[in-house]
Amino acid sequence: xxxxxxxxxxxxxxxxxxxxxxxxxxxxxxxxxxxxxxxxxxxxxxxxxxxxxxxxxxxxxxxxxxxxxxxxxxxxxxxxxxxxxxxxxxxxxxxxxxxxxxxxxxxxxxxx
Amino acid sequence: xxxxxxxxxxxxxxxxxxxxxxxxxxxxxxxxxxxxxxxxxxxxxxxxxxxxxxxxxxxxxxxxxxxxxxxxxxxxxxxxxxxxxxxxxxxxxxxxxxxxxxxxxxxxxxxxxxxxx
Numbered sequence: 001x002x003x004x005x006x007x008x009x010x011x012x013x014x015x016x017x018x019x020x021x022x023x024x025x026x027x028x029x030x031x032x033x034x035x036x037x038x039x040x041x042x043x044x045x046x047x048x049x050x051x052x053x054x055x056x057x058x059x060x061x062x063x064x065x066x067x068x069x070x071x072x073x074x075x076x077x078x079x080x081x082x083x084x085x086x087x088x089x090x091x092x093x094x095x096x097x098x099x100x101x102x103x104x105x106x107x108x109x110x111x112x
Numbered sequence: 113x114x115x116x117x118x119x120x121x122x123x124x125x126x127x128x129x130x131x132x133x134x135x136x137x138x139x140x141x142x143x144x145x146x147x148x149x150x151x152x153x154x155x156x157x158x159x160x161x162x163x164x165x166x167x168x169x170x171x172x173x174x175x176x177x178x179x180x181x182x183x184x185x186x187x188x189x190x191x192x193x194x195x196x197x198x199x200x201x202x203x204x205x206x207x208x209x210x211x212x213x214x215x216x217x218x219x220x221x222x223x224x225x226x227x228x229x
Contacts, residue, residue, distance in 0.1 A: 098161075100218060
């Protein structure tokens, strides 16, 4: 994988349901992976910075896992609420530099 | 903490004019600021990295004479789109990082929607 890719591009979730989506990134020269939550007309908000293979991080009902060997991260939302509606971005940091390379985002819409 | 503001949030201009976008770190000193551009339904693309008091480093394919970046203080960076044309219409967003950031944590502004008529 040469680029950072996120799937699906969008998903609709019923309120109360749990969901998850994927970020794929180059596994070579991996340094860190960032997850951001971006609501319309607001600034992207940092959720997690993940660095170690097998890392699991949690913030409220949102959690994320990291597999650096195969180059993917999952973000999970448990018991989705309408306020979870946002675009979730992941960004990879390569060891060679300090740039964030972003995926295209997963737009989540939680229906009441 | 770590709030970044961006102004204006939306601007419409005529072709051939120049537009300046400001990015400010409100409660911290940002040694490095970044400018991104987002095309419709695409990911954020890094345009340039600027360090306070030095010239910006532009990514490949970004015209430095078209997109002038100034980082005159530790709390302010500006992006000027010179002689804007309709193809420059896009969403521009800035971010800032703290000195000593281990993993390049960046704090983002809310972005600026530029429309060139």
